[in-house]
Amino acid sequence: MQLKLKGYFKEENSPLAEAAKAIEMLEATTGSSPHVLGYTPVGRTNPYQALLYRAAEDQNIATVPIVRSWDFEKLFELSPTGSHIIVHIHWTSFILNGITSYGTAKKKVADFRNAIAELKKRNGKIVWTLHNIIPHDSLYPTLEMEIQQHLAEEADVLHVLSDASAQMMSAALAIDPKKLVNVPHPNYRLTYEDYVTRSNARLEFGIGPSDRVYVLLGALKAYKGLDRLLKAFDEFSAKDPSIRRVLLVGGMADESPEVTEFVKQCTKHPNVLIEPKKVPNHMVQNYMRAADIGLAPYTRMLNSGAVLLYQSFDLPVIASDVPAIWENMTDEIGQRVSDNSVEGLVEAFNGADRFFERDVRNEVRRYADQFDATELSREFSQRVLRKLGSAASGK
DSSP states (O other): OOOOOBTTBOOTTTTHHHHHHHHHHHHHHHSSOOEEEEEESOOTTSTHHHHHTTTGGGGTEEEEEOSSGGGGGGGGGOOOTTOOEEEEEOOOGGGTTTOOOHHHHHHHHHHHHHHHHHHHHTTOEEEEEOOOSSOTTOSOHHHHHHHHHHHHHHOSEEEESOHHHHHHHHHHSOOOGGGEEEOOOOOSTTTSOOOOOHHHHHHHHTOOTTOEEEEEESOBOGGGOHHHHHHHHHHHHTTOTTSOEEEEEESOBOSOHHHHHHHHHHHTOTTEEEEOSOOOHHHHHHHHHHOSEEEEOOSSOSOOHHHHHHHHTTOOEEEEOOHHHHSSOOTTSEEEEOSSSHHHHHHHHHHHGGGGTSOOHHHHHHHHHTTOHHHHHHHHHHHHHHHHHHHHHTO
16 A cells, blocks of 8 residues: 555545544553644644644643644544544634635635634634734735634634733734733754754855855745845945855745745855755755854744744844744844844844854753753643633633
């Protein structure tokens, strides 16, 4: 039989088929009926979900991928005795994804509200992780905010990655603070291979030992301010031509005009190395180990997994001055970008030159060590179950 990865593609009778297997495996270990947590959208190219749920089984939670997000209602055909059926929604982009008609978008919002109402009627529980204020590529911001507000009202648990992100979301939405669970983004220590040396990584990319290398890794999207980044990099590099600076870029490029132009400019730039496609997991280490500084100077962001990715490989960062990013991080291991101007980013590049004068990798490692994935997963699972227990008892 040809091997087919489960939970990556829609199975027949999905997600019930996946749920049955997950329950069976956990019952074999615990001898009791587990809680069932179905999560969606499934982000297989982003290891965040695997890290978040890695200790869920320790709390008798069977995690189930809902590959087609609208199928979350099917989980309620299960009826585990004395257990919760939980739908964990991460990103809400699936609701209006690909829709270009406002009328159709309005209908989809109504469909979603009805599906949530049915879920609640069947005593289902909802967890929502507030990753973004609105989806990055939204065509209908007003409708997206309507969706977000409805979820904020109907969810039993609102998971935030920092106090600052909770405050930012509270400025945009009416949020019940009693629903909040704050569990930070984990580091990526368990995720990527890390055996390539700095010298070998640079040799593979054709980078010299004294070159100063800035890495931008992740999906190439317009909201990341790519045009501004390239202009600022050029302007800053021109101040001292005796120092060779390299911009190392890897990630899937979307089809927007802004990103297309950025890729075009980078491919003919003598000091930019770009691979505008998904970087294989085993190659992430090469980008990280070849670099000196990680870049996350996005023009719009709430949280950033990229910052923790860089820090998991001991890199200081240049990052937007967003409260959620800097809630616990100090200026010792990062450089703030004051605003969305080219001048502000040039100033940040200039300030980050101190990282070439003083090695802060040990400080970065100590900071990233605080965000152990197993410990945070255990904390998340425990706190969600406590919240659900409190909600059920009316406390």
